[in-house]
Amino acid sequence: MTFKKNILCIGAGYVGGPTMAIIAYKCPQYKVTVVDINSERIDQWNSDNLPIYEPGLDETVKAAKGRNLFFSTDIKGGIKDSDIIFVSVNTPTKIFGAGSGMAADLQYWEKTARQIRKHAESHKIIVEKSTLPVKTALAMERILTSTDSEIHFDVLSNPEFLAEGTAIKDLENPDRVLIGSRETESALKARDELIEIYANWVPRDRIITSNIWSSELSKLVANAFLAQRISSINSITALCEKTDADILEVARAVGMDSRVGSKFLNASVGFGGSCFKKDILNLVYLCRHYGLKEVSDYWEGVVRINDYQKERFILNMMSAMFNTLAGKKICLFGFAYKANTGDTRESPAIFISKRLTEEKAELVISDPKALHNAMTDLDGVDGKISYTEDPYEASANCDAIAVMTEWEIYANLDFEKIYRSMIKPAFIFDGRNILDHERLFEIGFNVFPTGKPALTHF
Ligand SMILES: NC(=O)c1ccc[n+]([C@@H]2O[C@H](COP(=O)([O-])OP(=O)(O)OC[C@H]3O[C@@H](n4cnc5c(N)ncnc54)[C@H](O)[C@@H]3O)[C@@H](O)[C@H]2O)c1
Numbered sequence: 370m371t372f373k374k375n376i377l378c379i380g381a382g383y384v385g386g387p388t389m390a391i392i393a394y395k396c397p398q399y400k401v402t403v404v405d406i407n408s409e410r411i412d413q414w415n416s417d418n419l420p421i422y423e424p425g426l427d428e429t430v431k432a433a434k435g436r437n438l439f440f441s442t443d444i445k446g447g448i449k450d451s452d453i454i455f456v457s458v459n460t461p462t463k464i465f466g467a468g469s470g471m472a473a474d475l476q477y478w479e480k481t482a483r484q485i486r487k488h489a490e491s492h493k494i495i496v497e498k499s500t501l502p503v504k505t506a507l508a509m510e511r512i513l514t515s516t517d518s519e520i521h522f523d524v525l526s527n528p529e530f531l532a533e534g535t536a537i538k539d540l541e542n543p544d545r546v547l548i549g550s551r552e553t554e555s556a557l558k559a560r561d562e563l564i565e566i567y568a569n570w571v572p573r574d575r576i577i578t579s580n581i582w583s584s585e586l587s588k589l590v591a592n593a594f595l596a597q598r599i600s601s602i603n604s605i606t607a608l609c610e611k612t613d614a615d616i617l618e619v620a621r622a623v624g625m626d627s628r629v630g631s632k633f634l635n636a637s638v639g640f641g642g643s644c645f646k647k648d649i650l651n652l653v654y655l656c657r658h659y660g661l662k663e664v665s666d667y668w669e670g671v672v673r674i675n676d677y678q679k680e681r682f683i684l685n686m687m688s689a690m691f692n693t694l695a696g697k698k699i700c701l702f703g704f705a706y707k708a709n710t711g712d713t714r715e716s717p718a719i720f721i722s723k724r725l726t727e728e729k730a731e732l733v734i735s736d737p738k739a740l741h742n743a744m745t746d747l748d749g750v751d752g753k754i755s756y757t758e759d760p761y762e763a764s765a766n767c768d769a770i771a772v773m774t775e776w777e778i779y780a781n782l783d784f785e786k787i788y789r790s791m792i793k794p795a796f797i798f799d800g801r802n803i804l805d806h807e808r809l810f811e812i813g814f815n816v817f818p819t820g821k822p823a824l825t826h827f
Contacts, residue, residue, distance in 0.1 A: 372400035372437065376566075377451035379481050381405035381414055381440060383421055383536070383643070383712065384498060384529050385457035390429045391540040393438035395570040402439045404447045414440035422711040422738045425537035448488040453562065455527075456481050457498040462647045471654040473502050473647070482512040489520055494559040497526045500644065502651055503586040506549075523559035525550050526581050528588030533642065534709035546576045549584020589655075592648040593668055598633040599640045600674035606636045606820030607681060616820025617802065636820040638721065638773060638800030639678040641706030643714035646672055679717050682771075682819075683724045686798055689817055689825075690769065695729035698792070700767040702760060703774025703801075704736040704743040711738035717800070718773040719746050726752025735763035737776060761787060769796035775803050788812045794826065 378389045381403045393401040405411050413420035415434075419427060430438065441447060448454065458481055463474040478499060485495065495513070497506060506524045513522040526549035531539040546567045550560040560578060567576050579587070602620055609616045616636040624631030640646075649668055656665035687694055706716035713719065716739075722732055731753040734743050740756050747754055757763040760779065764770050764787050772779060780803045788795055797809055798817045806816045810824035817823045 373398040374452040374562075375399070375450050376401045376453045376455065377447045378403045378455040378457055378498070379405075379444065379447075379484075380457035380459070380499070381407070381410050381420075382457065382459060383533060384531070385455070386414060386419070386421060387423055387426055387429075387531065387536045387540060388457065388498065388529060389455070390426065390433060390438060391537065392566060393433035393436075394429050395541075396566060397433075397437050399566065400437050400439070401433075402441055402447050402451070404441050404444045406442070406444070408442045411440050411442050422709075423533070423536045424709055429537055444484060445488045448485055448493075449490055451493060453494045453496060453566075454485060455496045455498045457529075459643075460499045460501060460647075461643075462650055468654055471650045473500075473651045473654075475501070475505065475508075478505070479508070479512065482509050485522075486513050486516060486518075489522070492521045493523075494562060495522055495524045496563060497524065497585070498529055500528060500588050500592070500648055500651075501526075501585055502655055503582050503589070505585060506581050521555065523550075523556050524581070525556070525559055525563055526584035527563060528584060530588070530591065533712050534707050541570065543571060543575060546571050547579065547584050547587060548576065549579045549581040549587075551581055589648050589652045592645055593652050593671065595633055596640055596645040596649055596675070597668075597671045599635075599637070599645075600671045600678075602634045602636050603639065603678045603820075604674050606678070609820040610685075610822070613822050615822070619820075635775075636802060637678075637717075637775075638682045638819065639675045639717040641714070641716040641718075642712070646675070646715055679720045680724070682717075682721060682798065682800055683728070685817060686725075686769065686771065686796075687728065689796060689798070689815065689823070693728075694725060696731070697768040698731045698733065698766060699725055699769045699771060700733045700735060700760075700764040702735055702763075702770055702772045702779045703739075703776050704734055704746075705739035705774045705776075708775045708777065711736075711742060713739050713742040713746055716746075716773070718743070721771065721773065721800075722747055722754070723750060726750055726754065733757060733763045733767060735760050736774065737778060739774075761790070765790040766792060767795075768792045769798065771798040772801050772803060775801040780804060784809055784814070785812055788814060 376399050378385045389401050389403045410420050458477040460473045463472045509524050548563055550556045564576050606616050620634040624634045653665045653669045704718040734756050795814050797814045802818050806818050809816045815825040
């Protein structure tokens with residue numbers, strides 16, 4: 370079969386895999402190849418056991434794989450054969466040298482640019498899919514044009530706004546697709562080619578264009594705004610707990626103002642995920658770089674409140690459980706940073722687990738999809754930690770349960786049975802406010818929701 374164009378995606382991760390699966394699924398006229406340096410990951414994509422869990426992903430991949438969707442480690446061949454290259458490699462926070470702990474580590478990104486320059490034999494459109502500091506496209510252009518070669522590259526910015534756990538839904542029905550480009554004739558033509566791909570399933574009025582720097586910056590700002598809403602509501606939980614106000618009631622009243630809106634106002638133990646913290650810190654670093662101290666301090670506060678919220682969760686547990694956790698057995702319900710994913714990157718559960726072991730508590734960790742990642746995250750942590758998928762088994766003989774992830778299964782458990790199997794007095798700390806607190810109290814638990822008055826039998 371001859372395809373209209375060959376699309377390549379470099380980076381087969383949480384973004385590259387699902388994004389390309391949807392493009393291939395929706396656009397059978399394009400050949401889509403996803404490459405990665407991690408051969409184990411590629412083998413998993415080529416098997417029935419995909420490397421990431423996302424509702425709907427298995428079916429989408431299955432429908433397109435072998436037809437017009439391919440996974441490979443042949444990066445060189447992929448570059449040579451492609452017309453359009455999406456770059457979706459990881460851009461973690463730098464952990465060394467200048468900007469350590471804050472700036473984006475662009476080494477994977479730059480390596481990719483150099484690989485493209487080395488192996489490209491014809492004109493290509495390069496699409497920034499990774500989240501990058503504003504002005505990265507300029508560096509990309511400089512690397513790509515740093516040889517005598519006649520080959521022309523157009524660099525576009527097309528940040529990804531999907532949320533893990535709902536990635537397929539978000540990709541199928543995005544709020545918007547953003548494409549940033551230069552204003553040259555060739556760049557505008559490249560932009561139109563990318564619009565043509567998305568227009569196969571995204572309504573045209575939701576495909577928006579902008580200058581390339583606005584596009585790069587919009588992704589950082591979108592994540593900063595989302596995280597800021599979580600930190601805003603979480604900051605108020607502390608005040609609610611002191612004043613007998615109820616964060617659910619406050620959030621409902623505030624969110625019903627149409628100027629505010631009700632989404633992303635769920636109080637919790639804190640946000641996690643690979644992006645929020647890294648992207649805000651990246652924004653903070655950029656603002657500092659440009660001498661905008663007030664702006665950087667403002668956004669850094671979002672991360673500070675998140676750290677505060679996680680530590681507050683531990684301190685609340687301590688004070689509720691008679692000021693010592695040593696020797697107590699504590700079960701974590703959930704380890705993923707959110708429901709419907711196995712991803713644990715920056716999950717609050719990692720911090721909570723480490724702090725609990727520092728306090729000499731014994732941990733039993735339960736999660737329907739993230740136990741493997743949890744074991745990797747806690748490898749080498751000094752303390753007694755075991756892992757059990759079954760929440761009934763996990764909570765038996767424990768002193769307390771701490772809800773870390775809003776998995777639906779946890780709201781629907783037989784808590785009478787769980788209560789009978791636990792050490793008394795039994796405690797529940799609901800870091801996601803997903804349980805029926807009154808009912809748990811009636812059963813006999815001492816219940817500590819987030820941002821609501823505690824219900825105790827003492
Ligand atoms: N995860 C999300 O929810 C999300 C959402 C929107 C945007 N983003 C952004 O998308 C980018 C990718 O994120 P992710 O979560 O998919 O990361 P990831 O770590 O899951 O995947 C990145 C992949 O790139 C591969 N890679 C690195 N260097 C390579 C190279 N030189 N050649 C080939 N492959 C290479 C890695 O092996 C890895 O498999 C990041 O910039 C992130 O900020 C992520």
